[in-house]
Amino acid sequence: IACLGKFDIYRDGESWTEKTSVWKRPLRPQAFPYINFESVTRETLLNYSSFTMNRTMTALYEQDFLYLPDTSEHIVADLKIAYNPALRTLAADLIPDLELKVFGILQNEVNVGGEWNKELFQRYLATKLEPSTEIVNDSLSLIHLATDQPLMVRFLLMQHAVDFLPESSHMARFAKGDYGEAQSAMFRVLLDEFGYGKHAAKHSTLFKETLKSVGMLDNSHAYWNFYLNSSLLNNNYFHMLTRSPERFFEYVGAITYAENAFGPYCGRVKTLIQHVFTEADTRYYTEHVHIDSYHGSMTLNEILLPLADRFGASIYPDFVKGIEMACILQHIMEEDLCAQITWMNKRSDYRQLAMDIKATVLANIENIPVAHLNEPRGELSVPHVHDGDEFCIVDEGLLRFCHGPDCFSDLAAGECVVIARNRLHGALVLSENCKYRILSIGDYRQYATYSL
Known part of the structure; x- marks a missing residue:
């Protein structure tokens, strides 16, 4: 991992925000010699070693995501610096070990046993996907009570940016291959996210408009330095799954849960943003209130359940593992975000x-x-x-x-x-x-x- 310090894109920048480069990912390589990159436990989940490994994984995973600036007079040379065989070799060498160290304990928490059948699984699924009517005291509630609400809303949007700017690029990895009707349904979800080929309607374009409307930068990873450990952790889980075809059914469980949970959350975020920034462009969140009820139904009824009918009970444990991991990571993100908001507010x-x-x-x-x-x-x-x-x-x-x-x-x-x-x-x-x-x-x- 110390080899990453040789690459300028991973060294410290001159500012806390990155206004120009779409490839800069500061990893603080000068601190590597003093870190014990040990397997993460629940107690060390948010420690510096874990944080560094999550930053490193995100940076290396994105070696197969293409980012381009608005313009550059040296774009060919720039690309050879940001993407090159040496970095891809490092990624291939480092990622499996980092995944094991970061996710090993969390994955071991989810032990799915017993004999599953369609009826049991559907009863389990109903309990997970049933909308909650409880009053939630979470990060959005804390932002409502904060002394500087605009600051906290912008910080929330920074946490969203790690995933929303390259939105669904993880999923695109599973658009490849040949696996039947489920593949076509997956591709339709992907098409929605990409605005059916119209850039102005692409979901990441809408999110950029939200950022600009509240006075924020919209270039990818402009706020890399302020991504929380848990935001990277959740993002890395979906990177890991979509780079591992053998974990496809775990991904289907996780994405089905995520799509069903995301719409109601976006409704609350939209309300919060409009309360704090009355002139904000919230079309991204409005779109997801609508489209994610559709995507939730599609991932459930056109991908997950047909796959269960097609392959039988052996895949239910993987579905459950993905759903439970998505729940765990969502809970970790909430705790981390609430703690950071409180720390900033105090x-x-x-x-x-x-x-x-x-x-x-x-x-x-x-x-x-x-x-x-x-x-x-x-x-x-x-x-x-x-x-x-x-x-x-x-x-x-x-x-x-x-x-x-x-x-x-x-x-x-x-x-x-x-x-x-x-x-x-x-x-x-x-x-x-x-x-x-x-x-x-x-x-x-x-x-x-x-x-x-």
Whole structure:
């Protein structure tokens, strides 16, 4: 994996957002020597090692997705830098091991046993696809309550962008081959996503219009640095399935669940966006409220159930595994997104917490691992996470601490902030030089008299 540091597209950029390149994917390769790329557990699911592996997988999976900029005078040379045999060889070597390390434990959680038949499966499916009437207290509810709703809506759209901009490109892998009527039904879903060949109606085009209408960049992976670990994890699951024909039936289960769940979710997102940005273009979400009820029916009645009739009970466990994995990943994404929204919303509280525990932490500094940094103006830290709570204190200069996109705290000498475990953050030096320290305090509550 250290070999990836040789490729400029994977090195740190000069900004937290990428305004020009459609191929830039910062992986922080300078940190690779200090990472133990161990198999992910539930406890380490959102840790830095897992995050790095998910970023790496997404970057390598997309070696077979074609991205082109609006224009370039050196496009042939650019393509040879972004796509080349060395990278494809690395992808072939690294991806299987990364998949096992990232998804092994999660997949082992889904044990599908017993004797399945059509009646049992359809009863199970009905419980999974039945629309919920419960009042949901989730990330969208948190955004409604946030002090800066526009900021949080834009952050939500960034999480959607990892999948929505190259929308259904995963599915296109299963448009190839020859497997009967189910293939034609799959292709019709794909055609819908691609606007039946009309670029203005293509779903990713509609999503770009949403982004632009709320003042955001619309080039692919402009917000790579702010994708959450769980957003990448979910996206990588569908990459993994569609690159593995032997897991086709698991994919059918997962995509059937996803298509049936996505329409109602899009209705709620549309309402939220229109509440915050009254002039926003929400056609993408309006379209999916409509089309995904159709796609949900199609994936169920024209793909999944006919395949079950055709091949019998042996494929039900794979269907169930895909459905359960989609549910698990959806739950993980919600938890991660809610935690990040809360962390961003409470940024002033984490600054105050740091000031409140400053004396106690520094009194114990001999027993705490400390990183001493001395960086020049413009030095940028690509957003990342830590495996435990950290205490950041500036000794000299001015540091812009990034809690999330357009969510900053400027720290002068003597000022500090607590960095919550697993929360995305970065930094930018604003003075000629800045000296600051990062103290690995483990759990801030051992120094504090209250919890956030």
